[in-house]
Amino acid sequence: MQSSEEMIIVERLLSEKKFKMTGVRQMVIQFFLNHRGHYKPENIYQHLRKQQMSLASLYRTLDVLKQINFIREISLNNINYYELLMFSSKQLHIHFYCNQCQRVIDYHNETINELMLQQSILLEKNYHDDIQNFEIVLNGLCHRCKEG
Ligand SMILES: [Zn+2]
Numbered sequence: 001m002q003s004s005e006e007m008i009i010v011e012r013l014l015s016e017k018k019f020k021m022t023g024v025r026q027m028v029i030q031f032f033l034n035h036r037g038h039y040k041p042e043n044i045y046q047h048l049r050k051q052q053m054s055l056a057s058l059y060r061t062l063d064v065l066k067q068i069n070f071i072r073e074i075s076l077n078n079i080n081y082y083e084l085l086m087f088s089s090k091q092l093h094i095h096f097y098c099n100q101c102q103r104v105i106d107y108h109n110e111t112i113n114e115l116m117l118q119q120s121i122l123l124e125k126n127y128h129d130d131i132q133n134f135e136i137v138l139n140g141l142c143h144r145c146k147e148g
């Protein structure tokens, strides 16, 4: 496996938090660099099944990668999805969850992004808290399910 520039950056972040780069971690990192969507652990596991990896070590790896902000977790109906956060230009976006097919779609809207940023600054001032993450999840029927 070639070690890309991104991989070197992630390795540095891992070592800052006293984590080591392992074969399993490298595989999962590569997966997220190659697949820019929202994935359940089972999806990732199926994808990497041919490699030597247990589901338990995948869960541990996802947790580590979450801690260094390489990926983020979105919880919808008690299901956790993971998506690339670092190296992604879409850090701030709204999620749409389809109640029927359970797809997660990214919505991009500059106006809402700006509003979210402005309002979070205001909220931090008012409540003296430090906001580290935002999440807006809309749900309904996606265009595919609506037609079907
Ligand atoms: Zn749908």
Ligand SMILES: [Zn+2]
Binding pocket: 038, 083, 093, 095, 105, 106
């Ligand atoms: Zn997303």
